[in-house]
Every structure is written in structure tokens, then in C-alpha cells.
Amino acid sequence: MSEAVLSQAPASAEPKTLVEGAYQRLRRDIIEGVHPPGEKLRVEHLKDQYDVGAGTLREALLLLVTDALVVAQGQRGFRVAPISIEDFEDITRTRILLETEALRQSIALGGEDWEASVVAAFHRLSRAEQKLSDHDSEAADEWEKRNRNFHDALIAASPSRWIRHFQNILYQQSERYRRISLFRQPVARDVHAEHQALFDSTLARDAERATAILTEHILRTLDSVRHMPTDFLDGTSRR
Amino acid sequence: MSEAVLSQAPASAEPKTLVEGAYQRLRRDIIEGVHPPGEKLRVEHLKDQYDVGAGTLREALLLLVTDALVVAQGQRGFRVAPISIEDFEDITRTRILLETEALRQSIALGGEDWEASVVAAFHRLSRAEQKLSDHDSEAADEWEKRNRNFHDALIAASPSRWIRHFQNILYQQSERYRRISLFRQPVARDVHAEHQALFDSTLARDAERATAILTEHILRTLDSVRHMPTDFLDGTSRR
DNA sequence: GTGTGAATAAATCTCGAGAAAAAATATTGA
């Protein structure tokens, strides 16, 4: 399954087991909206779609409960976790709380190797942002990866495995919201400038400024989702 | 299984399914130390012990991964999550971060019904603390429940489901540490005075004072675990 | 004695079928 509990969410290493394979593919499909919020996840249907047995698929769904991407109701099966504006506001606020604390710790404790990895991650992200102008879907996927990588690098020097664990879950959640809203509104704001400022203040070890920028940065994502059509947001559409 | 993702950890409602039943019993046994940290959890052995099939027990173990009480390593089975001083320090700090924020929100937003439930929970806890003097194991269990109830009531008015979700996980984790250390050191410090101060400042809506007391309160638990024998803390003992 | 490698043992992972429960449909009676 996963190597360790607290670093499991982003475990994209090659799957050692059928359960883990199905788990990873299902997670991707839920985040990308292939399975929309609120959708009933019937084991009998999905097992063919993902080429595994019924029991195996059930285990994969159980693992997704850990990420809060799937909800399970006893004796009534599984369902894609619903979404709502309120939930995303909550995710955003909690993410700010955790991520700014982690960044503060990183800035205080990070060594040279941490600095180097931040520089590298920022460089890779910048490159991806250059190629992002035309709406190329695979370039967007690459940007998504590198964006996450950059954010991970920033807080990597935090000694708190728990904060990073929770942050992983919340980042994943907000990625789902962003993906769904991205269909309509493709990377409007000048995100590169924000990343640049975040990068500069972090390397300057200016914790106050860096956390303030990070807060603004995360809040802006909330705004972009706020402006999207509301009919997207009720996970109540089911047959 | 569980009714909703974000309020699943303390779901002590009667189990609707065999998986959930096994999950609850296993969770209790892990927290109480029946299965010590680091222990290998062999499905073939446990399925008889908990009277369920192998697949069912696997699913219960998978659910425990959500609580970070069990770690799963692909193709190499399950294991009780190890413990360490560093981990408990991390748990404590993160818990303070989340719980003080939630308390601050509760104090700011809580209405009359919230106040009433806090008063009630404090009263019940106080009664349990009176009967706690002689080391009675069932009285201790009752105190444990009411203590958790009181802490839950304090932050119940926080609108953040995510903070409460994470706080649940962390409380559960620290309960395991406390239980293990309690074998040696039975409720030494005067915990009632702390609860009283926490209660008074909360009802007075003094957020600064209340969060300061809560921080001290949680930190003291860390100290009591710090002073316990270290040979208890390496989850490496296995056959 | 130590280390390498094959053979054995044990555990995990995977699957499909049967039992139990929930949901959907049809039937009956006012």
C-alpha cells in the first residue's frame, strides 16, 4: 500500500500492489473530476473499469477515505466527497494556518540543501509557467506537478511530519476544486509574480513577509473558485 | 462504515457492519496498548481473535490507516504505528496550533447553546475527577471519555470541520501516548485546577487567556510522557 | 565459521461466489 502513514498522500511511486494501483488511478480521476462530486461509486461497475476484483476495489475506496476524497456510509456504499463553497473556504483557511506555520519553521530551520531544493523547484516551476500561455492541457498538467513541488519544497524543512501530512491532504483537496474551476477560467491571474515574491522573501529569510505573501497567494485561489458558476458546486446531482 | 469523512474518528455509534465493528475494537485495543507500537498485525491471526473473515479484517486495518494508528507497507502487511518522543512532541505542537485556533473561533462565534454544552461537559468532567482519587480503572475510563468530551465541547463552535477533523486524529494519537504512560504514572498533576481555569476564561470570552491556558495544559501532558521510561518508546520490539 | 543460494514455510494479496441489506418496482386496498 503506502510506505508510511504520514507521507502517504502524494505517494506517486510505482504501485507495488493492485490495490495501490487502483487507488492511485481512482484518486487521479476524482481530483480531475472524471468522477464528479457526489457521484455514487458502485463497486460492481468500477471493478471492470479499473480491471480489479470487487474486494480489491473496495480496499482502494477505503484508502481514498483517508484522503477525504471518498465518503463511506455503512451498508450504503461509497460516494465521491461532495464539494461546497463553505468547504473550500474552510480548506483554504486551514491550509493557510498550517502552511504558514510550516513555512515559518522552514525559514527558521532550513539549511543549505533546503535552499538549494527551493531554488531548483522554483526554477522548474518558472520554466513551466513560460510554456503555459496557450492552453495546452499537458503543459497544464506539468505546471500542476511543479507548482505542488515548489510548495512542498518551501515547507520541506519543517520538522513537523504531522503538519506536512495534513497539508498534503488539504492541498489535494484544493487541487480538486481548482481543477474543476479551471475548466472555465484558465489561470487568469499573474501567478508567476506571486511565486517570484514568495521565492524572494523566503530565500531572504523574511518569515513575516513570506507568510503574508503565501496567505495572499492561497486566498487568491479561493477567489478564483468563488467566481465560478455555483451549479458546479452542489455535489447533490445524482441519478 | 462511517457516516461522514470529517467526523469519523470518534464515531462510536453502534457499528452497522462487521468491518466497522472490527475497526472500533481494533482501534480501542491499539490505543490501550493491547497491540503495542510496532507490532506486526497478521491478518490470519487477528481474524480469529476478532471473529471476522480475512478480507473483512483487512478492510478494518485499512480504515485504521486513516487514523494513522496502523501503517501499511505494500506486500509486507500491516503494523501498529510506532511511537517516539519526537513524534509526540510533534503531535503536541500541532495539536496546540489547531486546538488554540479552534478555541479562539469558538469563543468568538459560540452562542448560548454552545455555552450551555460547555458548562454541562465541565460539570460532568468535574464529577468524574472527584471519583478519581483511588486508582479505579473503570473510573479512569469514564474520566477519559468526559475529558475528551469537555475538550470537544470547547471547540465545538468552531466552524472549521477540517480543524476539528485533524484535532480528532491528534487527540486520539496523544491518548495512546497517555495511556501507555499512565501505567506507570497515574494522573499525577492537579488537572482539575487547569480545567477550572480553562473553563472560567473560556466562559469569560477571554480568548488570549484561554488559549494560553490550553497551551500550557497540553504541554503538561507532553512533560508527563517525557518522564516515562524510554524503553517504552521504541516501537522496534518485535519477535 | 561465515556467507551464498536453493528449498521450504509463512504471510500477503487477489478473486469470485453466496448471504444480507437497501433500493426500485409492482400490487393491493381504500
Added chain:
DNA sequence: TCAATATTTTTTCTCGAGATTTATTCACAC
């Protein structure tokens, strides 16, 4: 026509057995 009940269908839950993988034991050479 509507409501309540009975039947059918669908879905979930549960189990044990077979296939893989990992761990252990034992023999053998160095």
C-alpha cells in the same frame, strides 16, 4: 388517485480458497 405493503431487482457486505510474494530454514561451498 393515493398510500401502504409485497415482490423483485440491485448493490453491498462477507467469506474462504488459490496465486504471489516475502521470510525462514537448511545445505553446501569457501
